[in-house]
Amino acid sequence: MPYENIFSAITMRGVALPNRLMRTSMVSGLATEDGFVTDLLKQRYEREAKGGVGSIVVEAAVILPSRSSYNLRISDDRFTEGLRALVDAIRQANPEPKIGIQIMHFLKIARSGWRQKVEDFKPEELPIIVEQHAAAAQRAKSVGFDFIEIHMAHAYTLASFLSRSNKRTDKYGGKLENRMRLPIEVYRAVRKVAGDEFPVGIRINGEDFTVDGNTLFQSTRIARRFARLGVDYISVSAGSRFEDAATPQPNMPPDPMSGYSGHRMSPWWWFPDMTHVYVAEGIRRYVRDGGFDVPVVAAGKIKTPYQAEQILKEGRADLIGLCRALLCDPDWPVKARQGREKEIVRCTACNWCLEADSRFEKVTCSRWPEGKLAAPDPFLPQTARPSELPENASL
Numbered sequence: 001m002p003y004e005n006i007f008s009a010i011t012m013r014g015v016a017l018p019n020r021l022m023r024t025s026m027v028s029g030l031a032t033e034d035g036f037v038t039d040l041l042k043q044r045y046e047r048e049a050k051g052g053v054g055s056i057v058v059e060a061a062v063i064l065p066s067r068s069s070y071n072l073r074i075s076d077d078r079f080t081e082g083l084r085a086l087v088d089a090i091r092q093a094n095p096e097p098k099i100g101i102q103i104m105h106f107l108k109i110a111r112s113g114w115r116q117k118v119e120d121f122k123p124e125e126l127p128i129i130v131e132q133h134a135a136a137a138q139r140a141k142s143v144g145f146d147f148i149e150i151h152m153a154h155a156y157t158l159a160s161f162l163s164r165s166n167k168r169t170d171k172y173g174g175k176l177e178n179r180m181r182l183p184i185e186v187y188r189a190v191r192k193v194a195g196d197e198f199p200v201g202i203r204i205n206g207e208d209f210t211v212d213g214n215t216l217f218q219s220t221r222i223a224r225r226f227a228r229l230g231v232d233y234i235s236v237s238a239g240s241r242f243e244d245a246a247t248p249q250p251n252m253p254p255d256p257m258s259g260y261s262g263h264r265m266s267p268w269w270w271f272p273d274m275t276h277v278y279v280a281e282g283i284r285r286y287v288r289d290g291g292f293d294v295p296v297v298a299a300g301k302i303k304t305p306y307q308a309e310q311i312l313k314e315g316r317a318d319l320i321g322l323c324r325a326l327l328c329d330p331d332w333p334v335k336a337r338q339g340r341e342k343e344i345v346r347c348t349a350c351n352w353c354l355e356a357d358s359r360f361e362k363v364t365c366s367r368w369p370e371g372k373l374a375a376p377d378p379f380l381p382q383t384a385r386p387s388e389l390p391e392n393a394s395l
């Protein structure tokens, strides 16, 4: 079989993922302004499920009551009915992929340019963050998701506790052991709710890519610690921090995508392919050297089935994270399996999708026919739009 590594199953706590392709979390802007599931949101995931991916991590769902327009929410029981309908719709489209949801606590930002920092939390507020994660996990499990991913990457709360930029002077900041304390408390609380048969993964930054941020040195230690605690997978991302964000325009909140670290999260066309595989590989090696076999997910401009197969074959990662590539062409997996690689409509890493998110618009792909909110079905290179790349871009 072509791509035998890609199309081999992997099991986490008895939950079998049919192949090694994981659709990593991608905010879509398709929820209602209040965070409820819409038909458009369901259609996005139904379309991706049909393309044969092995697992889908539904986009970062907000777990705290603070306002966050058009972001999916799991912060209250009012959201469970819609989330259950979402899971059912994905399963109906294709019962094979396992469906997870990323649960996310964010730091508040304001149009004045103000942003909340981890140092601002009073000690008595921290248990609330733990409880919010546990409550969200309970809801996720109750509506039928197959697994949960705790968001500990990018600009969000838990990543900011983990980062070297966390200068709290109490037992939740400063040295690494202290910085891991809150994320560990969260993991333990989520695990308690999830039980022993329900997979719980984490997503971390392998590198923050800021002057004062974590590097592979810290992230390898963080990963091994969570492996010891029993996480079921470690998804490795990078960047997207506020510390190096550009000064926002008047009346715009700061944007963690605007600085160098922001350019790393979803590597632009000018970055080399497989941009962050070395980071996932470093983490995997350190975790394995510690005696743990927890699967590690690599993501970041992995474009072709050949690249994905090589990464797996060479033991650089256990799962391949695809985000923009699947937004662009959800049929990437089935086309690879059927030897129709040439029919894959390639993501060109133009980041039209990412910029739409930064502009608070619905996330779409520049290669889809104009005005479409989903990839056509079927979708072939002949019917794709040329990419939004500058004229001098060489790929």
Ligand SMILES: Cc1cc2nc3c(=O)[nH]c(=O)nc-3n(C[C@H](O)[C@H](O)[C@H](O)COP(=O)(O)O)c2cc1C
Binding pocket: 024, 025, 026, 027, 028, 059, 060, 102, 151, 153, 203, 237, 265, 266, 267, 299, 300, 301, 302, 321, 322, 323, 324, 325, 353, 354, 357, 363
């Ligand atoms: C529009 C957009 C939204 C994203 N939203 C999330 C998110 O909610 N949570 C997350 O962990 N990563 C998010 N990411 C990052 C992706 O999951 C992924 O790690 C990154 O795009 C690199 O993978 P790729 O090259 O396959 O796209 C987002 C990326 C894009 C482009």
